[in-house]
Amino acid sequence: MDAREELRALSAAVLAVTARQSVREVLQTIVSAARRLLDARYAALGVPDEDSGAFAEFVVDGISDAQWRAIGPLPRQHGLLAVLLRDPEPLRLADIRRHPRFEYWPKHHPELRDFLGMPIMHGSEILGAIYLANKRGGEFDRDDEDLLRILAGHAAIALVNARLYERSRELSVLEERDRIARELHDSVAQKLFSLRLTADAAAALVARDPERAVAQLGTVRALAADASDELRAIVVGMRPADLEHEGLDAALGKQVRLLDRVHAARVKLVAGSVPRLAPDREDTAYRVAQEALHNALRHADARTVGVSLFVDGSALVVEVRDDGHGLRPTDQGRESLGLTSMRERAEAAGGRLVVDSKPGLGTTVRLEVPLD
Incomplete structure (x- = not known):
């Protein structure tokens, strides 16, 4: 890959972080850029799911859809995949099969040789890892490691942004719940309390003063209608009609x-x-x-x-x-x-x-x- 193509691939990875794309799309762009820039045959990026022991996200490049389907379920956090999720240091190997933590790969999985893995770091926290294998025309070197560290930094930005967005969304949901709770307490609860008092008064008057009881029931009807209108306004975020x-x-x-x-x-x-x-x-x-x-x-x-x-x-x-x-x-x-x-x-x-x-x-x- 010449310098112009390298710059284009790196630029695509950087711009993906700031574009309005899903997290998976951003990570896929970064993985594809890493494979092209480092001239690797295969590339993958994993984001762990701490609760299940599997991966919340796992994107690959260099493998066809048919191959990916044939390989089967997403990998779990074991073997070399797990090493880079626990150790903040990159891992560069001439032959992945000679590492003591190497286990196996499933049927239909491509055969891997040389390997470069880079943790995706946010401060001291490991958010995931990028994995590259089978470099064309040689083995991975220190320059490859430095370049992959840059791409891992962009992946970290994307993942942190996604986390902040999710927290912001959760906060918005909580604030909206608080708003609805206040509206219900301030408005509908008062009308329902008045409605109950008026209904009690009407019930007490039915036997001795039917005409007044009918009048009170008219008030009950009006209060019920008001409460219904207020509740509808709260749900859709509208102001009370009289005030409007x-x-x-x-x-x-x-x-x-x-x-x-x-x-x-x-x-x-x-x-x-x-x-x-x-x-x-x-x-x-x-x-x-x-x-x-x-x-x-x-x-x-x-x-x-x-x-x-x-x-x-x-x-x-x-x-x-x-x-x-x-x-x-x-x-x-x-x-x-x-x-x-x-x-x-x-x-x-x-x-x-x-x-x-x-x-x-x-x-x-x-x-x-x-x-x-």
Whole structure:
């Protein structure tokens, strides 16, 4: 192979690492480049599967598809294949059959003589190995070893990138699960709680006041529809329809009127002139207000709950105040899922959350979100 062809093969291996290809495609390109550059008859690259003792990836070059099928199942981590997965030093042999760890090769496997193996290293970790055999026109030398070390470095980059991508994907899945958990807790759980209270009230009224029971059942129907809509919105990542089309003041107004109707506590909203905000900030303000209302009505034994919505300087402020029993010192020392969710939402929107609560004197939750 002349210098121009060598450069083209090496360039293909380097570019494969940065291209949007699967890991197997990248490794196949590197193995093919190694075989051509070092003028070997056969080449392979193995990435071990630590759990099974086999190989998670094993790509070859120089063997036809028919030969590969005839050889049979993927090799396991034994013999010389295993040596390079445990020892960080390269292995160069004039005759592979004379090595003490040589065992055998299966039927239909090509007969190998001279051999060069290079571990694929990431720091002190061995990620896999490249194997070359049967060099044309001589034996493998130190220059071959140096060149194969470079290619093994490119293979390491590809494998580390794949590992980072997989971890990033797993993290995204976990973050999405957390988002859905927060949405379910902030929205659907509240509506289901209200739905249960209203259904209980309707059941109690059936015998003595059928007309009021029918009215309560109408509220049950509305709450069930709202919960269904909210759940659908969460699944597809949408914002609540009221918030999307009518703005924060209108959406909170509907929420407050509904809660005032189905809970024993008096729930009121006072809203000034409120501009539209970026969708994520409006959604934060709405969800935090929902969570604060939920906490006040379900946990605080409040008689009155007031919601204020106004602009203060360069921030939109949402305040939810109740006259309930307040947070106990132990509650303030360890935040609930709801309070943690509110703080995370506020920080993500560039705002801040302040909770002021004293035992027996109620709680005020104040959210400040920057105006656009």
